[in-house]
Structures are given as C-alpha cells and as structure tokens.
Amino acid sequence: MTTTYAALLRGINVGGAKKVPMAELRALIEGLGHSGVRTHLQSGQAVFTTDRADEDALAGELSRAVEAGFGFPVDVIVRDHAYLADVVAACPFPAADLEPKQLHVTYFSAPVTPDRFATIDQQAVLPEEFRLGDRVLYLYAPDGLGRSKLAEQLAKPRVNKGIVATTRNWNTVTKLVDLTAP
Structure with missing residues (x-):
C-alpha cells in the first residue's frame, strides 16, 4: 500500500541561507525511490508517495540525502495525510x-x-x-x-x-x- 506524505524541511531558503532549489529537491526525493513528488512554495515543503510506512526513517533518509546533496544539515519532519x-x-x-x-x-x-x-x-x-x-x-x-x-x-x-x-x-x-x- 502506498501513502502520500508531506516532508517539512526546517530552515531552508530563509534569508538567503541554506538554498535548496525546489527542482533539485524534487529530483533528490525521486532519486530516493519515491513517486508523485511535488513541492509547495520555496520554504521547505515537499509531497511524495511511497510504500514505506516509517515516518521517522523517511525523515532521517531525506535529511541525510539533503546534507549529502547540498552540503549542509537540514532537519526534516515527515507526516501523512491522515495526521495532517x-x-x-x-x-x-x-x-x-x-x-x-x-x-x-x-x-x-x-x-x-x-x-x-x-x-x-x-x-x-x-x-x-x-x-x-x-x-x-x-x-x-x-x-x-x-x-x-x-x-x-x-x-x-x-x-x-x-x-x-x-x-x-x-x-x-x-x-x-x-x-x-x-
């Protein structure tokens, strides 16, 4: 079963610091094997679908990928539709x-x-x-x-x-x- 999640990235694209272009963030999330990836605004919201169910594991994976891809640490919280x-x-x-x-x-x-x-x-x-x-x-x-x-x-x-x-x-x-x- 697949679930759609929102990933909330903390403190990106604020005041010129920790720049993460949304197209690159979408590509990064797709590269992790997730589908239906969309972003909302420039301030750190991404939506994706996956068959994985552990929100904390998904958040950790995304946080590590952002750091590896962009060179700085970013905290991430992942929550599903029902919770939101x-x-x-x-x-x-x-x-x-x-x-x-x-x-x-x-x-x-x-x-x-x-x-x-x-x-x-x-x-x-x-x-x-x-x-x-x-x-x-x-x-x-x-x-x-x-x-x-x-x-x-x-x-x-x-x-x-x-x-x-x-x-x-x-x-x-x-x-x-x-x-x-x-």
Whole structure:
C-alpha cells in the first residue's frame, strides 16, 4: 500500500541561507525511490508517495540525502495525510474567523508535554496564545509571527531542546492537507 506524505524541511531558503532549489529537491526525493513528488512554495515543503510506512526513517533518509546533496544539515519532519488532516480538525482556535497570518502550527518530531513550556509567562504575552496538540503547537499571534513576542519565547533552544520543531502558517498547513489527499 502506498501513502502520500508531506516532508517539512526546517530552515531552508530563509534569508538567503541554506538554498535548496525546489527542482533539485524534487529530483533528490525521486532519486530516493519515491513517486508523485511535488513541492509547495520555496520554504521547505515537499509531497511524495511511497510504500514505506516509517515516518521517522523517511525523515532521517531525506535529511541525510539533503546534507549529502547540498552540503549542509537540514532537519526534516515527515507526516501523512491522515495526521495532517487531524491537525487541522483539532485546531483549538477559530481558524475560519482568523486571517491565515494570525494562526501558525509548529510541528514537532516527537510528543511534547506542557512542562516543556512551563517557563513561558502566558499572561505576559496576551492576546497571543498557544495550545498543544498531537506533536504540534498551535500559535495564535494576532499581529503576525514577525511581531510575536510569544513566538520568540517558543523558539528558544531551552524550549526545543532535543526535538525538531518547524513552524508553518495556516495557509500552508491547510494546503499540505490538500496536497497529500488520496
């Protein structure tokens, strides 16, 4: 049985660093034996189909291939359509009532618990808020991510220690559901 996955590459093509041309990324993924390879935007989303089912193994394989092919390490998270659709369905914020720039999802490589975020004073950053889900964090930032004081705190190494985390805006979150649909 084949499954369609989204690969989320962390920190590529941002501010001129870690340049990965999408055509070359597609070729690299096809070279790993995957099919139906597509990319979305220039910021590190690829969709592919494979008969392999281990998301962590797929992420590790892709990460190693990117480093070998482009000369720098890139963290990768791989998730299937069902998971991505569940993330959208479980959103604790009224996504339909918000501008996409106000809502973001941070995907984690492993489950996280509230104690990881215990040092964040949530009252001090209101009206910004975050909520945890299944290996994700939902971030409501009414003024956008670029001005978010909460996003700054969430990105600190002490919060993300020992785990891969990569954030996408709501438009990208929902587009990945569409792109991975069977």
